[in-house]
Amino acid sequence: MEKHIEDYNYEPFADTEEYRKVNGDITRSWIQIMVERGVESLDRFLDIATGAGTMAQLFFEMLPANLRESAVFCLDQSAGALKLAKRRLEKEVDKLTLINSSIQELDLPPKSLDVAIWGNGIHYLNEEEQLKSLNAIKKALKPGGWFFFNTSFYEGARPEDTIPFYRTQVRNAVQFLRKQGVKRVKVEGKAEAAKFHPRSYYEELVGKVGLDLVDAQEFAADLTKEAWEHISSFQQYAAGALHGYPDEVASDAMKNAVEPAILLHGEVNENGNHFVTRKWLSISARRA
Secondary structure, eight states, rough: OOOOOOOOOOOGGSSHHHHHHHHHHHHHHHHHHHEEEEEEOOOHHHHHHHHSSSSHHHHHHSSOOOGGGOOOEEEEEEEHHHHHHHHHHHHTTTEEEESOOOOOOOOOTTOOOOEEEESSSSGSSSSSHHHHHHHHHHHHHHEEEEEEEESOOSSSSSSSGGHHHHHHHHHHHHHHHHHTTTTOOOOOOOOOOOOOOOOHHHHHHHHHHHHHEEEEEEEEEEEHHHHHHHHSSHHHHHHHTTSSSSSHHHHHHHHHHHHHHHHOOOOOOSSSSSSEEEEEEEEEOOOO
């Protein structure tokens, strides 16, 4: 098991209306798939890379009453994240267990889980790490158990008409850093979050470990200035966009570059707020 990580860079985007809506729609679709296929009990549930526990909270808010009496396991490699998840979930669920580990080192009894979900995190791992993680998940799932995950870092995440927003944001961020005298350091390779795999990559990924692909859907979210500022402040997002710049200053630069880019390229909603659409890919799989 890896060394426990105490620090957690909390991502406030997870508490925005846009995040909760798109991920709420996704978790609702996961539950609908299970119910339509006759799931009548859910004894053990795992939330992978739980962060502040938002995905688990959304999932259990939408579960039918007969499925809510479940033992819930929240896994994260950050002890700080688990403290936030505990605070959010301990009143929501009766049986809560926190696991301080990376997903690659998951160590639950074989064939013990009914459901595992992984929200907004698989794209941070390379393919070797993803396969190791999915093998660990499959091992822990009961026969007929479910695995659900989503990502907004894939080839279709950025509709073609939104690309000018990203280009302008990055260009403005780089100009900001140059004015501050911050230089880019040459780094080999791209950050994993900057590698936008096609939808088929994730559809095929579950099959590589012997899970059956049940469903793949795309969901759209209209993200406003505040949401984009939260996303851009997230160090892993900024590292993917401004590869080679120090994470902390890259985050500040990307956040500051949101407003001019969204005012120039965003659409306007009924409330007069500018937004740029981002898509999420949702994958549903099952162990035979």
